[in-house]
Amino acid sequence: MKDQRQSESLQEKTQSAGERFSSSGFILAAIGSAVGLGNMWKFPYITGQYGGAAFFLLFVICLLLVGLPVLLAELTVGRGGRGNASTSLIRLSGHKLWGGFGFITILGAFVILSFYAVVAGWTLHYAMLSFSGELFKHNDFGLLFSDFNNSWMPVFWQFIVLLLTGFIIMRGVSAGIEKFNKILIPGLVILLIVLCIRALSLEGAGEGAAFFLKPDFSKLSAESALVALGHAFFSLSLGMGAMMTYGAYVDKRQSLGLATLAIGAGDLIYAFLAGLIIFPTTFVFGLEASQGPSLVFVALPAAFSAMPLGSFFGGLFFVLLAFAALTSTVSLLEVPIAFVREAFGWRRSFSVIFLTLLCFLIGLPSALSLGNKVPWLTFGGKPFFDWMDFVCSNIVLPLGGLVVTLFVGYAWRGAAEEAGLSSWWLRLWLFMLRYVAPILVLLVFLYSSGIIRF
Numbered sequence: 001m002k003d004q005r006q007s008e009s010l011q012e013k014t015q016s017a018g019e020r021f022s023s024s025g026f027i028l029a030a031i032g033s034a035v036g037l038g039n040m041w042k043f044p045y046i047t048g049q050y051g052g053a054a055f056f057l058l059f060v061i062c063l064l065l066v067g068l069p070v071l072l073a074e075l076t077v078g079r080g081g082r083g084n085a086s087t088s089l090i091r092l093s094g095h096k097l098w099g100g101f102g103f104i105t106i107l108g109a110f111v112i113l114s115f116y117a118v119v120a121g122w123t124l125h126y127a128m129l130s131f132s133g134e135l136f137k138h139n140d141f142g143l144l145f146s147d148f149n150n151s152w153m154p155v156f157w158q159f160i161v162l163l164l165t166g167f168i169i170m171r172g173v174s175a176g177i178e179k180f181n182k183i184l185i186p187g188l189v190i191l192l193i194v195l196c197i198r199a200l201s202l203e204g205a206g207e208g209a210a211f212f213l214k215p216d217f218s219k220l221s222a223e224s225a226l227v228a229l230g231h232a233f234f235s236l237s238l239g240m241g242a243m244m245t246y247g248a249y250v251d252k253r254q255s256l257g258l259a260t261l262a263i264g265a266g267d268l269i270y271a272f273l274a275g276l277i278i279f280p281t282t283f284v285f286g287l288e289a290s291q292g293p294s295l296v297f298v299a300l301p302a303a304f305s306a307m308p309l310g311s312f313f314g315g316l317f318f319v320l321l322a323f324a325a326l327t328s329t330v331s332l333l334e335v336p337i338a339f340v341r342e343a344f345g346w347r348r349s350f351s352v353i354f355l356t357l358l359c360f361l362i363g364l365p366s367a368l369s370l371g372n373k374v375p376w377l378t379f380g381g382k383p384f385f386d387w388m389d390f391v392c393s394n395i396v397l398p399l400g401g402l403v404v405t406l407f408v409g410y411a412w413r414g415a416a417e418e419a420g421l422s423s424w425w426l427r428l429w430l431f432m433l434r435y436v437a438p439i440l441v442l443l444v445f446l447y448s449s450g451i452i453r454f
Ligand code: TRP
Pocket: 033, 034, 035, 036, 037, 038, 039, 109, 112, 233, 234, 235, 236, 237, 238, 239, 240, 241, 242, 328, 329, 331, 332
């Protein structure tokens, strides 16, 4: 009882007025976190590489079977523990060990932010280039992209992204994160619709759309299934404490089950519409959708340069990408902010300044490793940037997901009550968390860390 009172007062201290989401604000902020570069930059090229529509179907299945149960688990832990991704686990279990696992996910979020901000910076640079018409003075977009990476510009834009992110977070949960998402998400929806109409009205758009919509199951492999599951995690912002952190700011009366469905639907619809923009656009102009990470920055500028009003639509496209990225960077930064505020009692403003600067420094090697400036940042066959992405997305993220899954499935008895599901849904949820999700997540981990191969 005394313990409980003590932790209540700590929660009050760290969660003063303004540190709670409104009901709609929470849903929008969580969708903002989920929808990001993962949907618009990573999803199209992995879909291109792993089998088009058949891969998309796999992604939907993974999202439903594993993604949504784990998302609900994270939100439930956050609201039940009302702390950061580490203290929530300690409070609910009474064991420090769980907090240690939680701490690793917090570090993971911080490191993801360090290289995610680099790509977010590229989108701002390309939006500027496109609107000013500068982009279309070039005709070799591959060269333009590598020249950009050989310069100092990526570092400048990475800094701007972190500055904007810090500026939003500084204002707190309700006046900062929530308000910002309430403005950006409608903007995102409008841009997405405008660009979808543009892409689908291009002559010959049907063929590109067909690649994305007609499943060819012969292209599927165990590898594509694991990539799809890994991406379902990344896309829903799972495994790195982000949804646990947001969950801590949610009102007790909110239905977490419905919120989970809304976030899942938002993420899926967004990925689907992004596919309807990118595949037709690249196909019409004879470009390959399976090009890899440079798809959006090399193939798409080429496509926009060949269409009427291309600099306007190209600019809109990169602004859309930048909006999506910023609502995600905000959620990533809040994870370590919540931690240092509670652990060291720091004020929000100081925590933000300290962590954004630190993140900028940690992200420098990522930003610089993709050009020719610092050759030793490429080692073991990969640039430093790719190493960070590899370790976070393929190792820390599935492990973080596994921790939450096992915690809610086996260790925390109060989960059922906090989640507030009706009995049928509750049984289904616990079944998924106990038996389905851990096995699949373990497989992803073993596969993507290179321990097993097919
Ligand atoms: N989900 C975001 C995207 O698709 C990225 C992201 C934001 C994320 N927060 C996260 C990924 C936390 C993993 C964990 O771009």
